[in-house]
Amino acid sequence: MTAPVITQLLDEATVQEIADQAWSALVGEDEVLVPVPGELGPDTRSSWVEIVGPWSGTVVLTCDRDTAEELTRALLREHAPAELEPEDVDDALGELANVVGGNVKAVLPGPSFLGLPEVGPAPRVTSPADTCRVDALWRGRPLTISVQGTPAPDADPAPSYENGVPL
Amino acid sequence: MKILIADDSRVMRQIVIRTLRQAGYDDHDIVEAEDGRDAFDKVKAEDPDLVLSDWNMPNMTGLECLQALRSSGSGVPFGFVTSEGSVEMREKAADAGALFLIAKPFNEDTFKDALDGVIV
Incomplete structure (x- = not known):
């Protein structure tokens, strides 16, 4: 059976709604995307x-990196230090992805497993057809939330062999 | 009361503490743990009256922590604060002995609904 693509399972409005709830609860009651x-x-x-x-x-x-820092200050509020440590920014950004991801998982067919948050350069979109992306502005600053599929292992092209030995 | 808050995110621990206060549960001693293993050790060392724990954490998950506590004879009141609130996870939490599961994102009303009667 072919695995479904994300656009068969949820739409941008659902992702936006999930993100709105996360922003309102975590970033601030009056914060909007x-x-x-x-x-x-x-x-x-x-x-x-x-x-x-x-x-x-x-x-x-x-x-943007400065948006990530502003988000961190918004999450920490009065506990935000004068100088943010990079770990604080990674932690805050990771937790936002974790909350949005947990709620995306909840609307997808299960059983599913959720990984721990990771931070770094954006993972590559491998299949635009299996991607649901929301672009938004927070305090006038752009950000994106992308729900993007990972190709199934059996969807990879056959490996190359020479003399029977995997290259 | 002494409340142990377990979450691998320091930012989320701060948000949980702030929400507790916004919900009216201030004036309690707070102990923080950074994963399930740390929470298990601090329950033994600090003897809290309540544990509020994330589910998905490195080293030991919140569920594994709860199971280990019950296996060791601890009956400390335990609730989850987690980004996953599916029916399946709520059943797993209840089966392991959790009193409640608060799904993230939450607000002070969510906390009041879950904690009223648990925190005195």
Whole structure:
């Protein structure tokens, strides 16, 4: 049986709704994500969680580095230090991806498993057809939330062999 | 009361502490743990009155921590605060002896609904 693609399972409005709830609860009651695309700068940071199940892929949050720092301050509020440590920013960005990812997982067919948050350069989109992406502005700053599929292992092209030995 | 908060995210521990206060549960002693193993050790060392634990953590998950506590004879009241709130996970949590599961994202009302009667 062919695995479903994400666009058969959820739409942008659902991802936006999940993100709105996360922002309102974690970032601030009056904080909104305006569903308007903006242009990310050259220095971005991403966080993501992996979902493995009938649909497998990652839920990726990407924003500019200074947006990540502002998000961290918003999450920590009065506990935000004057100088943010990189670990704090990674932690905050990872937790936002974790909450959005956990709620994306909840609307997908199960059983599924959720990985721990990771932070770094954005994972590559391997299948645009298996991707559901929301672009939004927070405090006028652009960010994206991408629910993007991971190709099944059996979907990989056959490995190359020479004289019967895997290359 | 002494409340142990276990989450591998320091930011999320701060948010849980802040939400407890917003829900009116201030004036309690807070102990923090950074994963399930740390939570298990701190339950033994600190004897908290309540554990609020994330589920998905490195080293030892919240569920494994709860199971280890029950196996060791600890009956400490235990609830999950986790990004996954499916029916299946709520059943697993209840079967292991958790009093409640608060799904992230949460607010002070969610905390009040789960904790009213648990925190005195």
